[in-house]
Amino acid sequence: MGMANSVRSVPIPGSDAPGRLAGPQGPGHKLFASETRFVAGAESLAALPPPSLPEVAFVGRSNVGKSSLINSLTRRKSLARTSSTPGRTQQINFFSVAERLMLVDLPGYGFATAAKERVAAWQDLLQRYLKGRVTLRRVCLLVDSRHGIMPLDAEMMKLLDTAGISWQVVLTKVDLINATLRQAHQNAITARLSRHPAAFPSLMFTSSEAADGMVELRDMLASFALLPRE
Numbered sequence: 001m002g003m004a005n006s007v008r009s010v011p012i013p014g015s016d017a018p019g020r021l022a023g024p025q026g027p028g029h030k031l032f033a034s035e036t037r038f039v040a041g042a043e044s045l046a047a048l049p050p051p052s053l054p055e056v057a058f059v060g061r062s063n064v065g066k067s068s069l070i071n072s073l074t075r076r077k078s079l080a081r082t083s084s085t086p087g088r089t090q091q092i093n094f095f096s097v098a099e100r101l102m103l104v105d106l107p108g109y110g111f112a113t114a115a116k117e118r119v120a121a122w123q124d125l126l127q128r129y130l131k132g133r134v135t136l137r138r139v140c141l142l143v144d145s146r147h148g149i150m151p152l153d154a155e156m157m158k159l160l161d162t163a164g165i166s167w168q169v170v171l172t173k174v175d176l177i178n179a180t181l182r183q184a185h186q187n188a189i190t191a192r193l194s195r196h197p198a199a200f201p202s203l204m205f206t207s208s209e210a211a212d213g214m215v216e217l218r219d220m221l222a223s224f225a226l227l228p229r230e
Contacts, residue, residue: 028218031225034098036074041091043121045128049094051135054224055102058170059126060142061152062108065172068208069142070095070105073218090122092129101225102135110152131163137224138200139167145174145205148185149192161198168200169193170217175207 040049058066071079079095093105106129107122130139139160143153160167169189174182182205193199204220206213 026215026219027222027225028215028220031098031100031222032074032218034100036076036079036095036097036103038079039094039096039102041093042125043091044125045132048092048129048133051133053096053100053102053135054137054226055094055104055133055135056137056221056224057104057106057130057139058142059106059139059156060108060172061110061144061150064108064142064144065208066105066108066142069170069172069206070103072206072208072211072214073103073221090118092125097221097225098228100228101221103221104136109156110150127159127163130159130165136165139165140170141167142170142172143189145171145177145182145185149189157196157199161196163198165198166200167198168220169203171203171205173207173209174205174212175210 040047042048058069060066071077074095074097090107092107095103095105097103107126109123109126130136141153141156141160143149149157157167171185171189177185186203189203190201193201193203204213204217206217
């Protein structure tokens with residue numbers, strides 16, 4: 001292996017721009033070294049911030065690690081609130097990265113502890129956002145690597161296909177699985193993605209705790225950001 005500071009010109013996993021630099025000098029390094037700030041938390045369509053920057057949204061089962069992933073990406077310990085209580089994210093949260101890209105933390109699905117009426121309202125807001133947000137460029141569907149694709153994840157895949165949104169599977173907590181299970185997920189999920197017309201054909205492996213996959217994920221996200229001002 002090369003030295004840690006070496007830079008390789010390689011395809012960025014999950015991006016549409018092969019051959020860009022990945023690593024300390026890649027597109028994601030500078031972008032995520034800049035300020036990331038909380039913009040808004042919306043519990044209704046009327047409360048959504050005006051569409052301006054390109055947006056990449058993160059969605060997944062409750063407690064899959066969305067908030068932890070956003071904190072790891074931005075190198076901020078508490079930018080997005082985390083909790084051991086499933087269903088903590090109860091609104092759509094927007095974070096601006098260097099005023100060039102918006103990260104969107106969507107409500108988790110599956111184990112929310114609120115009343116059924118409240119859960120139904122969150123799910124309605126989620127669907128309306130996914131189907132109608134003009135600045136939404138991609139959805140990262142987070143899947144717990146310990147369990148793989150679950151029935152509720154499969155339902156979300158169908159919803160994303162129906163909405164016509166480009167989406168990509170991002171496996172979380174990969175530090176908690178062995179190489180054999182990782183390869184099994186690689187094979188099974190990749191084959192499954194071929195049946196989904198809106199899915200990006202590759203998946204990403206990440207760990208918020210060990211920072212695995214963060215360089216590649218930052219580079220992929222940077223491919224959607226506005227170009228920096230001269």
